Amino acid sequence: MPELPDLLYICDYLRRHVLGRTITAAELRQPVVLRNAVGDPLGHALKSLTITGIHIHGPFLRLTVSATLELVINLMLAGQIQHQRKPDRALGHICVSLHLDDGTRLNICDQQKMAKVYLVHTGNDAVIPGFRTLGINVFSPDFTPEELRRRAAEHPRMQVRALINDRTILDSIGNAYADEILFAAQIHPKTLAGTLHPDEWVRLYGAIRDVMSDGVRAVADARQPIHIKVRDHMRVRNRKGSPCPRCGSTIRREGVRGYDVFFCPTCQPARRRVFIDWKQPPPANSPDTLRSDTDQPA
Ligand SMILES: [Zn+2]
Structure with a gap:
């Protein structure tokens, strides 16, 4: 799933290369991804229109x-632009x-066909699930401690990983950056929000x-x-079994509400009594039942 840094990079690129271009044709190869609130077929509705924003x-x-x-495009779990x-x-x-009129094309690709493309009249974004219920942007000046x-005070029983991942609370943190944030903050992902100390x-x-x-x-420096999806800079995400870059302990993966979470059991000790001692190595024959991919739909 593209996250905020990815989307900012995509947005900046598209503004430099696609803004002002006119659409000469629009092909709909997978009708399942389209949510058409306009009525006109996509190709007819978009033909000869210019991308102005x-x-x-x-x-x-x-x-x-x-x-x-x-x-309006939501790339969801595995979509690419x-x-x-x-x-x-x-x-x-x-x-x-x-x-586009310069001979290039803007493709929305998704092997899983879970991406969504909404064609809407301006201002009619209420038809887009989740569009109007987004929480605060973490780069907004209004986002203060x-x-x-x-x-968070409205959700004291929520696990902190789920809290920062909740798009109605913070609009822009997905699974990958949530893991990196909790690693940086040295907080266990399952800590209840209501039990976090001031520090x-x-x-x-x-x-x-x-x-x-x-x-x-x-992401900008990678110039891909x-x-x-640029993820090389991540320190714990998808690094199960690697040494923690801070303390050398083995990075672990756990399921939190059905999604994979990566963390260091030493730097991010569990506050509550847990049933599994994550500091112990797993049994050699333990089945790894968690999904290997790690992102969730927005
Ligand atoms: Zn560590």
Whole structure:
């Protein structure tokens, strides 16, 4: 799932390369991804319109294509957006392809066909699930330590991992960066929000700002094509079995509410009594029942 640093990079790229381009044709290859609130077939509705605005809103990428129409994209678990500059360089699993007047194409690809593309009249975003219920953006000036605690105070029984992942509380933290944030803050993912100490709130807030800012820089510095998800800079995410970069303990993976969570059992000790002692190595024959991919739909 692209997260905020990925989406900021995609948005910046598209503003430089696609903004102002006119759509000459729109192909809908996988009708299951389209939510058409306009009625006109996609190809008919978009033909000859110019992309005049590109924005992100939580996990959504919004393309303004006229004074009255918007294309809102949620790439979900495995969707990718590709700017195809050469005819023979298309990614596989194209669901929607916008042909642009400079000969390039903007492709929305998803092997799982879970991505969603909404064609809506401007202002009619109420038809997009989750669009109007998004929480605060972590780069907003209104996102302060006090605001984080105020929002969390409404959910004292929520595990902190689920809390920072909840799009109605914070709009922009997915699974990968949630793990990195809790590692930086040295907080166990299952800690209940209501039991965090004042110094832990300070660490958590600082980690959110720092990890997300570092992520933005790392993704920008990698200069990859926009369909590549940059994760090399991550310290615990998808690093089960590797040594913790802080203390050398073995990074573990656990399921939290059905999703994979990566953490260091030494740097992020459990506050509550837990049934599994994560500091012990797993039995050699223990089945690893968790899913190997690690992201969740937004
Ligand atoms: Zn550690």
